Amino acid sequence: MEKINQITSGKAKSLYTTNEESFLVMEFRDDTSAFDGKKTAALENKGKVNNQFNAFIMEFLATQNIDTHFVKLLSNTESLVKNLEMFPIECVVRNRATGSLCKRLGIEDGLILETPLFEFFLKDDDLGDPLINDNHIISFGWANREDLSLMQSITLKVNELLIDFFAKANLLLIDFKLEFGKQDEKIVLGDEFTPDGCRLWDKDTLTKMDKDRFRQDLGNVIETYGEVADRLGMQIKLD
Ligand code: TMP
Ligand code: ASP
Secondary structure, three states: OOEEEEEEEOOOEEEEEEOOOOEEEEEEOOEEEEOOOOEEEEOOOHHHHHHHHHHHHHHHHHHOOOOEOEEEEOOOOEEEEEOOEEOOEEEEEEEEOOOHHHHHHOOOOOOEEEEEEEEEEEOOHHHOOOEEOHHHHHHOOOOOHHHHHHHHHHHHHHHHHHHHHHHOOOEEEEEEEEOEEEEOOEEEEOOOOOOOOEEEEEOOOOOEOOOHHHHOOOOOHHHHHHHHHHHOOOOOOOO
8 A cells, every 4th residue: 555645744643645535544653742733742663652652552442353454554654544534532431530630620639539430522622622521612613412412322332342351461540531533434542542642650669551652751751651561561673
């Protein structure tokens, strides 16, 4: 498959058309951003680590009957993906309270939630990705009721699968964000699953092993992503 034109360049990834309309090339760059683009840096090897990390997780999810856009790795930083029509929505699920939830509701950091908490956010950096609910999505026509209920149930299913998956690496899955799109009337998981879009804490020490290391200037960001990858048995190529 040939990579042709760049169609979008987001904060950390770029998308390219190919000679087939239903496939795109997704390139992971070293660029890193947080706080809706207010804090940025280029972190060496991040593109390679995140591309291969994402492939590993998406391949695992596919074995568990989760429909994903991931097709195959093309290089250390590029993957072939299905061309989805994306919803402008972020699906977040939390197992412990931290981040924006604590700020918004004055909740104690690290509180274990009685049951996983699902939230929708609008994907709009200029607005700071505001929290929205089902009614906003329906009234503004961002998705229909059936689609949003599927996005919610798939996200909760992914949470169940990945809690156990990360537990084997002695990691707690604290929260994560997924984005979905549609191809041929089917809801498909798109975007990425990497330490950039989730929170992972070491089970024994509660050390942060995700993008909070960048947000909070904790250092060794990509080295720590690499440690997560090692614990999960990934063999990341950096050549
Ligand atoms: P939050 O605490 O900032 O709301 O984030 C919850 C989780 O979702 C956290 O793992 C980071 C992820 N997330 C993103 O990766 N991008 C986003 O735009 C949002 C809103 C959340
Ligand atoms: N919404 C934030 C961003 O887009 C999430 C983060 O801090 O990673 O940068």
